[in-house]
Amino acid sequence: MSTTIWIILAGGLLTYLTRIGGHIVLSRFERIHPRVEAGLNAVPAAVLTTLVAPAAMNGGPAELAALGAGVLVSFWAGGMMTVFLTAAAVLIVLRNIGI
Amino acid sequence: MTTDILAGQSGPRDFAQGVRDSVPIIVAALPFGVLFGALAVDNGFSVFEAVLMSAATFAGASQMVGIELFGQKVAPWLIVFSIFAVNFRHVLYSATTGRRIAHWKPWQRLVGFFVLSDPVFAETERRGETKGVVTWGWYLGVAIPVYFTWIIEGWVGALFGKMMPDPEPYGIDFLLPIYFLGLVMGFRKRPFWLPVVAVSAVVSIIAYRTVGSPWHVSIGALAGVLLAAMFSPDARGKRGAQ
Numbered sequence: 001m002s003t004t005i006w007i008i009l010a011g012g013l014l015t016y017l018t019r020i021g022g023h024i025v026l027s028r029f030e031r032i033h034p035r036v037e038a039g040l041n042a043v044p045a046a047v048l049t050t051l052v053a054p055a056a057m058n059g060g061p062a063e064l065a066a067l068g069a070g071v072l073v074s075f076w077a078g079g080m081m082t083v084f085l086t087a088a089a090v091l092i093v094l095r096n097i098g099i
Numbered sequence: 100m101t102t103d104i105l106a107g108q109s110g111p112r113d114f115a116q117g118v119r120d121s122v123p124i125i126v127a128a129l130p131f132g133v134l135f136g137a138l139a140v141d142n143g144f145s146v147f148e149a150v151l152m153s154a155a156t157f158a159g160a161s162q163m164v165g166i167e168l169f170g171q172k173v174a175p176w177l178i179v180f181s182i183f184a185v186n187f188r189h190v191l192y193s194a195t196t197g198r199r200i201a202h203w204k205p206w207q208r209l210v211g212f213f214v215l216s217d218p219v220f221a222e223t224e225r226r227g228e229t230k231g232v233v234t235w236g237w238y239l240g241v242a243i244p245v246y247f248t249w250i251i252e253g254w255v256g257a258l259f260g261k262m263m264p265d266p267e268p269y270g271i272d273f274l275l276p277i278y279f280l281g282l283v284m285g286f287r288k289r290p291f292w293l294p295v296v297a298v299s300a301v302v303s304i305i306a307y308r309t310v311g312s313p314w315h316v317s318i319g320a321l322a323g324v325l326l327a328a329m330f331s332p333d334a335r336g337k338r339g340a341q
Contacts, residue, residue: 003175004144004145004148004169005148005151006175007165007169007175007178007179008148008151008152008155008156008165009155010179011152011155011156011161011165011178011179011182011183012152012155012156014179014182014183014186015155015156015157015158015161015182015183015186015189016212016213018183018186018187018188018189018190018193019186019189019192019193019212019213019215020193020208020209020212021189021190021193022189022190022191022192022193022194022195022197023193023194023196023197023208023212024193025194026194026197026198027197027201032198034333034334034335035328035329035334036328037333037334038291038327038328038331038333038334039324039325039327039328039334040191040194040195040198040324041195041289041290041327041331041333042289042291042295042323042324042326042327042328042331043191043192043194043195043224043320043324044195044220044221044224044282044283044286045283045286045287045289045292045295045296045299045323046295046296046299046319046320046321046322046323046324046327047188047191047192047217047299047316047320047323048217048221048279048282048283048286049283049295049296049299049300049303049319049320049323050299050300050303050315050316050319050320051217051275051276051279051316052276052279052280052283052300053299053300053301053303053304053307053319054303054304054307054312054315055273055275055276056276057304057307059273059276063273063276066270066273066277067276067277067280070277070280070281070284071280071284074281074284074285074287075284080123080281080282080285081122081123083280083281083284084123084126084127084277084278084281087277087280087281088270088274088277091270091273091277092268092269092270095267095268095270096268
């Protein structure tokens with residue numbers, strides 16, 4: 001097999017290890033400490049925020065307006081689809097009128 | 100518990116709901132799947148290798164980093180290590196979601212964790228929060244369409260990447276941050292949400308500027324998680340964590 005194939009397979013295997021590793025470690029414990037529990041409950045917001053924040057920082061007015069619209073709509077109307085479509089629409093409109 | 104019994108046998112309605120929940124994920128990820136295929140071929144991958152990487156890794160950001168380094172002729176072990184570094188956040192997903200799917204059969208968990216990408220993880224947490232239980236059927240309903248469209252997109256990008264339009268006027272390059280923002284907002288009812296978001300945002304931006312990408316993800320996330328472990332009301336045992 002070529003080096004490229006090895007790189008791909010090794011990368012895939014290590015990725016899989018990260019995806020089962022946390023569960024394997026945690027499932028060794030009978031009881032989960034409240035602090036660990038609280039930390040895990042924060043995982044979605046914490047990780048997903050790090051995927052948005054630098055993009056927001058690098059964004060121009062159109063990108064920031066889109067994210068701002070997304071935040072407003074989520075407080076107002078809620079649903080994921082509504083937030084997504086509104087923010088995308090704001091972004092596309094602003095970019096096309098040259099902001 | 101009855102929920103455990105019900106969770107084991109998930110009906111077709113669960114699967115159908117999962118498929119519906121997969122639609123926004125597919126829309127948001129689509130341009131990146133295609134872009135990956137195009138860039139992979141551009142950086143010296145064959146079409147087969149591009150498709151194989153999408154199927155074996157199923158993690159967009161790490162795939163992009165991998166082919167970028169590959170194009171720069173970086174040592175193979177360093178490419179593999181970088182993929183691992185970018186994907187390290189999945190350890191947290193695994194520990195978090197593991198609590199929700201502990202009632203699945205072992206082989207179901209082994210398969211389930213293989214496709215536990217960012218959006219699949221986020222939708223699973225949302226599902227667990229609203230329904231109280233995540234069934235195997237629902238999970239498959241989300242994961243199967245997302246996984247296979249991702250592979251097909253990589254293949255299409257690898258074949259036709261040269262013909263792609265400029266994504267900028269359509270806002271395609273910014274769809275993922277928007278999608279992730281929507282998910283972040285979806286968790287706002289959780290205790291201690293705002294402090295976690297604020298700290299993760301600030302720390303990830305600082306890390307992005309100092310240490311650099313992709314470490315800002317793990318560093319920023321860890322800051323938010325540690326904050327919650329130390330100071331959230333759950334951590335101090337004031338209310339029963341579920």
